[in-house]
Amino acid sequence: MNSNAMRAAVGVAVIVVAIVLLVVLRKSDSSNTTSNTSGKVPTIVVKNGKPVGGVRNLTYNKGEQIRFKVESDVSDEVHVHGYDIMKDVKAGGSVSFDFPANIEGVFEAELEGRKEQIIELTVNP
Amino acid sequence: MSLLLPVAHALVARKDLPIPAWLFAWGASIVLIISFFALSAAWRKPRFEQERWRPVGAGFSRALLSMPVQVLCGVVGIFLLGFSIYAGLHGTEAPDRNFALTFIFVTAWLGFPLFSVIFGDVFRPFNPWRAIGRMVGGAFSAVAGQRPGHLTYPERLGRWPAAIGLLAVVWLEVVYGASGGVAVGLSPDAAGLAALIYSIYTLAMMALFGVEKWCQRGEIFSVYFGMFSQLGTFGVKDGRLGRRLPLSASTHWATVPGSAAVVIASIASTSFDGAQEGAFKSGILQTFEWLAEAGFSLTTSLRLTDTIFMLLCFAGVGLVYLIGVRGMATVRGAPPLKKLREGFAHTLIPIAFAYLVAHYFSLFVFQEQAQFTYLLSDPLGTATTDLFGTASGGIDFKLLSANAIWYVQVGALVIGHVVGLTLAHDRATAYWGDYRQAARSQYWMLAVMVAFTCFGLYLLSVANA
Numbered sequence: 001m002n003s004n005a006m007r008a009a010v011g012v013a014v015i016v017v018a019i020v021l022l023v024v025l026r027k028s029d030s031s032n033t034t035s036n037t038s039g040k041v042p043t044i045v046v047k048n049g050k051p052v053g054g055v056r057n058l059t060y061n062k063g064e065q066i067r068f069k070v071e072s073d074v075s076d077e078v079h080v081h082g083y084d085i086m087k088d089v090k091a092g093g094s095v096s097f098d099f100p101a102n103i104e105g106v107f108e109a110e111l112e113g114r115k116e117q118i119i120e121l122t123v124n125p
Numbered sequence: 126m127s128l129l130l131p132v133a134h135a136l137v138a139r140k141d142l143p144i145p146a147w148l149f150a151w152g153a154s155i156v157l158i159i160s161f162f163a164l165s166a167a168w169r170k171p172r173f174e175q176e177r178w179r180p181v182g183a184g185f186s187r188a189l190l191s192m193p194v195q196v197l198c199g200v201v202g203i204f205l206l207g208f209s210i211y212a213g214l215h216g217t218e219a220p221d222r223n224f225a226l227t228f229i230f231v232t233a234w235l236g237f238p239l240f241s242v243i244f245g246d247v248f249r250p251f252n253p254w255r256a257i258g259r260m261v262g263g264a265f266s267a268v269a270g271q272r273p274g275h276l277t278y279p280e281r282l283g284r285w286p287a288a289i290g291l292l293a294v295v296w297l298e299v300v301y302g303a304s305g306g307v308a309v310g311l312s313p314d315a316a317g318l319a320a321l322i323y324s325i326y327t328l329a330m331m332a333l334f335g336v337e338k339w340c341q342r343g344e345i346f347s348v349y350f351g352m353f354s355q356l357g358t359f360g361v362k363d364g365r366l367g368r369r370l371p372l373s374a375s376t377h378w379a380t381v382p383g384s385a386a387v388v389i390a391s392i393a394s395t396s397f398d399g400a401q402e403g404a405f406k407s408g409i410l411q412t413f414e415w416l417a418e419a420g421f422s423l424t425t426s427l428r429l430t431d432t433i434f435m436l437l438c439f440a441g442v443g444l445v446y447l448i449g450v451r452g453m454a455t456v457r458g459a460p461p462l463k464k465l466r467e468g469f470a471h472t473l474i475p476i477a478f479a480y481l482v483a484h485y486f487s488l489f490v491f492q493e494q495a496q497f498t499y500l501l502s503d504p505l506g507t508a509t510t511d512l513f514g515t516a517s518g519g520i521d522f523k524l525l526s527a528n529a530i531w532y533v534q535v536g537a538l539v540i541g542h543v544v545g546l547t548l549a550h551d552r553a554t555a556y557w558g559d560y561r562q563a564a565r566s567q568y569w570m571l572a573v574m575v576a577f578t579c580f581g582l583y584l585l586s587v588a589n590a
Binding site (some may be wrong): 016069082084105106125 | 138139140141142153154156157160309355401482519524527528571572575576582583
């Protein structure tokens with residue numbers, strides 16, 4: 001290879017290595033987020049029709065059991081998209097979910113009537 | 126952050142998982158290895174400049190291109206357009222339950238590129254505006270006893286109207302549907318109205334410049350789908366169906382001005398759609414808050430922000446390509462810049478197709494289940510009709526595992542990369558008589574392709590399209 005080729009090759013290699021590092025580093029950052037496989041059942045509190053603390057991220061591996069509870073001060077229907085599970089919640093009441101993580105992907109759970117997302121549900125393979 | 130920017134796609138109940146870091150690393154490594162291999166083991170004479178077109182069986186060709194079949198396809202096209210407009214305007218406002226959105230933006234918008242690559246320019250016979258235009262033209266000729274006269278299309282414009290239109294379609298799909306600072310996706314009635322307005326505009330342009338001329342230059346869907354059909358093996362020549370060397374037709378596609386802009390618009394709009402919830406998320410959020418604080422309404426701020434980022438994508442993709450072209454121009458024996466700019470635009474078509482597959486493959490597979498179950502039996506989403514008994518059907522999200530989707534995504538990008546490199550190298554051997562100079566010019570295109578492919582992989586690793 002001549003010098004021009006070497007320069008181009010080095011340039012390309014640097015770009016790729018930089019991007020790989022960027023992504024790998026990003027991944028290790030995000031891996032700090034809590035998994036919900038053990039411990040107590042996560043509870044999402046809804047105040048004035050919005051989730052307290054923003055949309056909750058829940059992450060599971062396929063085959064695990066998805067459990068969470070929604071406490072709401074408004075009456076609405078909680079809809080887990082993709083899994084298509086719907087449960088009504090009364091104002092001031094709560095509703096519990098318990099179903100197997102058998103579909104991979106990223107799904108929303110929302111207050112159907114308000115179109116308000118409360119959970120981002122991630123199921124890894 | 127108090128403001129949240131939720132999903133732009135009102136259709137999807139599911140998003141793809143980002144590709145894992147190890148797969149990203151493997152994908153990028155394979156791309157790099159293939160690229161080095163391409164540098165060393167390349168051919169010295171162009172292979173794709175000649176189409177080597179040869180006709181298929183005369184009977185089959187005649188039957189397929191016969192007038193009754195053309196009329197039938199045209200009628201089907203007109204019916205589907207009319208029905209989409211009707212469903213959009215009169216059906217339910219729930220985006221995922223209305224025939225119009227899924228049919229226009231998934232079945233047609235994503236389906237035709239795929240089928241065009243496999244079967245050739247299949248949109249042409251079904252193009253509803255072309256069918257209407259031909260009927261009106263035929264009726265005019267019969268009554269007036271002469272063919273309708275047209276203005277001369279300003280060739281300087283080339284395919285620019287289609288390139289801008291392509292951005293407009295994606296803008297409508299992913300940017301316009303905002304309400305109170307929340308991206309809610311395009312509503313069915315807005316989609317229906319847009320289709321109606323576009324129909325009027327297209328028919329007017331066809332009346333001005335002629336049906337076929339406008340289809341070749343300005344009609345967004347004809348130009349866009351037609352671009353992908355250039356990659357495939359089937360093509361019609363002088364009224365006869367035939368087969369040609371795959372990829373070869375694309376080598377002469379970009380000689381019309383503005384063609385590069387069409388490919389770049391395609392890559393850019395797919396990039397934007399993939400990046401808005403991943404790579405660009407924080408940037409979009411910051412710009413949005415900044416504009417909202419500057420006194421714009423929330424809806425305007427969101428639309429403005431997304432528009433800026435979409436145009437930045439277009440400028441960015443265009444810039445990378447132009448840098449590659451500039452670089453090639455420095456190699457001894459290079460043709461003029463203009464010729465280089467037009468001469469390598471087609472090498473991006475495989476990349477554009479790979480981006481489409483990578484970002485929309487799962488959406489297409491899942492949403493077509495809806496298209497052929499409840500959206501077919503209950504197109505207006507009224508829950509009172511069940512035309513084919515499939516209204517209670519749904520989408521089986523278990524059909525594709527996350528792993529399967531990842532491999533298709535990375536595989537599409539790698540294959541697109543290889544095909545793009547192949548076309549670029551082939552063109553270089555045609556432009557540079559000297560093999561060594563041709564190879565030198567290709568370090569630049571190689572850098573361009575690696576940039577696009579790794580950017581595509583990067584988008585998949587952070588975003589859920």
